[in-house]
Amino acid sequence: MYDLKDTRWIKNIYQVRPAALGQVILTFDDGPGRHLNDILDILNAENIQAIFFWQSKLLYKGRPWRRVLNEGHHIGSHACNHKNLVRLTKGQQFGQIKYSIDKIESITGTKVQHFRPPYGQYNEDTMSILDELNLTPIMWEITSYDWSNKHTPEKIVENVVEHVKDGSIILLHELEQTAKALPQIIEGIREKGFEFTNKL
Ligand SMILES: [Zn+2]
Numbered sequence: 001m002y003d004l005k006d007t008r009w010i011k012n013i014y015q016v017r018p019a020a021l022g023q024v025i026l027t028f029d030d031g032p033g034r035h036l037n038d039i040l041d042i043l044n045a046e047n048i049q050a051i052f053f054w055q056s057k058l059l060y061k062g063r064p065w066r067r068v069l070n071e072g073h074h075i076g077s078h079a080c081n082h083k084n085l086v087r088l089t090k091g092q093q094f095g096q097i098k099y100s101i102d103k104i105e106s107i108t109g110t111k112v113q114h115f116r117p118p119y120g121q122y123n124e125d126t127m128s129i130l131d132e133l134n135l136t137p138i139m140w141e142i143t144s145y146d147w148s149n150k151h152t153p154e155k156i157v158e159n160v161v162e163h164v165k166d167g168s169i170i171l172l173h174e175l176e177q178t179a180k181a182l183p184q185i186i187e188g189i190r191e192k193g194f195e196f197t198n199k200l
Pocket of ligand 1: 078
């Protein structure tokens with residue numbers, strides 16, 4: 001059972017487990033979208049595996065989910081349509097989470113293990129549902145603010161590289177400016193001596 005007051009557990013959803021020292025995780029929210037292939041090209045060229053948190057309403061059979069899985073990335077759920085879960089009843093939250101998992105699993109044939117709540121907002125009901133459905137909640141430690149830097153990808157690089165720490169889980173989105181910033185983000189993180197993982 002996830003206990004919101006248990007700080008050991010809470011720490012683990014913001015950072016890679018202590019077993020993976022020297023490693024960080026790139027996460028991409030709000031897809032699958034039209035910049036996914038560009039992001040995959042960069043990650044593939046750099047041999048980096050990431051976690052994608054998808055809104056199930058955007059997942060059609062024609063999306064390149066096969067490529068995502070073949071290249072070693074994980075697909076997690078970001079619920080159905082980006083509703084703020086804390087404003088919903090427990091039953092509605094259950095619907096948002098369960099339906100999204102079922103849809104991703106039925107299309108990809110692969111078990112979903114990770115969940116990231118829209119806006120990073122969750123409560124006791126959310127955690128009890130995730131526990132029941134055997135899903136691990138994943139938050140983030142480093143915010144790239146990529147959504148508010150459409151014309152300034154260099155700011156996105158700075159927001160990540162200047163703040164990244166051992167074990168950081170990094171929040172990015174499937175946006176054009178994020179794809180532009182990504183090569184330098186990767187380079188900057190490697191220069192600081194960290195490597196990439198998507199194992200939790
Ligand atoms: Zn989101």
